[in-house]
Amino acid sequence: MNTKLKATQKHFKQWLLPILAIALLALTVAWLAGAFSHKIAPEVMPINPTVVIKTMPVKSSSVETFEAVPASITAKQATIISSRLLARIDEIHVRSGDKIKQGDVLITLESNDLASQVIEAQEQVNATKARNTEIKQNFQRAKELFTKEMISTFELDKSKADYQSSIAQLTAAQQNLQQAKTTLSYTTLRAPINGKVVDRFAEPGNTAQPGNKLLSLYNPLSLRVEAQVREQLAVKLIVGQSIKVILPVVDKTLTGQIEEIVPAANTGSRTFLIKVSLPYQDTMLPGMYAKLLIPAGRVTKNLIPQNAVHHVGQLSFVRVVIDNQPQRRFVRIGEVNNKRVSIISGLSEGEVIVVPAT
Known part of the structure; x- marks a missing residue:
């Protein structure tokens, strides 16, 4: 009889440890999943009646696009x-x-x-x-x-x-x-x-x-911008044409004029050398980095006011009105021009967004 009891106790001990381990693991997973925390049901936050807002539909517009080409500031007289x-x-x-x-x-x-x-x-x-x-x-x-x-x-x-x-x-x-x-x-x-x-x-x-x-030596009054422009864009440019020039270091955008187009392409890169004259700026120095905004045609884009876009860290979002309630939606934004932002993805034409009142 004692031999049978000892065998039963030994068999019970062999199963007890795994069962306790499994139970402890289950409790840990449940705790990490928030099973023992108070849950708040998801809901749409109502519009604060004290905040004045307005809405507007998203509209598509045909806008001129530009290709930013790396360039350098050089001196014509050096x-x-x-x-x-x-x-x-x-x-x-x-x-x-x-x-x-x-x-x-x-x-x-x-x-x-x-x-x-x-x-x-x-x-x-x-x-x-x-x-x-x-x-x-x-x-x-x-x-x-x-x-x-x-x-x-x-x-x-x-x-x-x-x-x-x-x-x-x-x-x-x-x-x-x-x-x-x-x-x-x-x-x-x-x-x-x-x-x-x-x-x-x-x-x-x-x-x-x-x-x-x-x-x-160089003459500061003769500074200009030189850039290699791909042939698809360069063949559409003419001498005397106005070109936007961005100087990132000094955070300025200037308007220059094309004064020379070298009439031979670089056979390795299939680009043409474009030289653009600039108005004198005392902050410009030879060798500084610049960008030429070369016209690249027209495209249809969804444009919305810049103040309708909000940011959380590196993410951008807008508030879209769905069933008379604003809901947050993340979007990808493009360039900003005249306080209007182009939306690359996330919005479709006709959707209604919330725009802060001016």
Whole structure:
């Protein structure tokens, strides 16, 4: 009898633990599901009678669409300053950001040797002039003596040849002087345009190499926007056409004019280079990012007032009137123009929405 009782107790213990575990798991799931919490039945919130609202039907409209094309601000007038001579830099008179005027001295190179060459060339001109004056007087006397038949034709021709040779020598000396002065002028680098210094690539004491850049300049009044526009849109553009330009960094939208369309497509991307002039803005700098709004045709869109759209985090919703009660409906919105928002999805034409009263 004791053996049977022990077997029964052992069998009961084997089943008790799994049953308790299952019961505990069931209670936990029920608690997480809110079985022991007070439930509120879903209902439509009534319109607050103290809030003034108005409704309006959703209407479709045909609107012009634009394609935003990435662009960059560039300077139409930009130049690199370099030296024509191999010479040491004595002084650089400007730094990055300095404003300059056309003709201002930017860089001065060592010029002692060239100045000596100018003096030497000038003395050569003076000597040649004196020699030419003497030979000219001899030629005049020779003509007088020939008239009196006191010298031969040979002597007259020789005097004339000496005079013409002296004229040629004087001309050559004057040309050498002009060349020496021109070479000396290369030691003073001046600003070719009105503008601003972008960067300097050398310092006093460095040796200026012919053709190596020393300064870069640009004219702030010549800033424009350049963009690569796909051929389907570019072929519809014309020079002089007005184009909207967005400057995201300064949060501005400007109206520019197409001043140039490069008449050849990029074979790799099948795009055309479009250049748009802009009114002067002191906040614009070369290299800044911009966007061109290129006309891309007309489409039909559902437009609603901007104040009818509400936001919860990253989600947007409107209140749609169904059975005389406003219900929240999430929507996808597009661009905003003139305080009207285009609805990409979530609303259909004819549906009635709630618009806050003005």
